[in-house]
Amino acid sequence: MTTASSGRELDALLAEWDLIPDGDAVRSAGATVLPVRTDDGEAVLKVTNAADDAHLVLRRWNGDGAVRLLRADPQRRAVLLERLGSESLENSWDVEACQVVAGLYACLHVPAMPQLPSLATLLMEWAD
DSSP, rough: OTTTTOOHHHHHHHHHOOOOOOOEEOOSSSSEEEEETTEEEEEEEEEESSSSOHHHHHHHTTEEEEEEEEEEEETTTEEEEEOOOOOOTTTTTHHHHHHHHHHHHHHHHOOOOOOOOOOHHHHHOOOO
């Protein structure tokens, strides 16, 4: 697969994972996101253009303070995520939005996974 927007790759994932498209795909420079339906309800199929380890972190959080990972195929850079509502902090008062984010911090702050680079390592790589 050359890009996340490859229709052929999306079609293959839809067929293999028994997913039914449930809206238009949103394409960005980094990923394609497609709302889908599963046997269990609504979800989102996301295929990124670059390999990342987000699926590991999402698996670690297990939906506690973050979207729940339903399935992952790291080789194809694809994840199936629970579909969240359309509510956004975008129109919230700044203090209110900060309170929501701060309330999630305790859930998301977990020990680093040994297979992931540390933040210090990432920052050094970015600085170089």
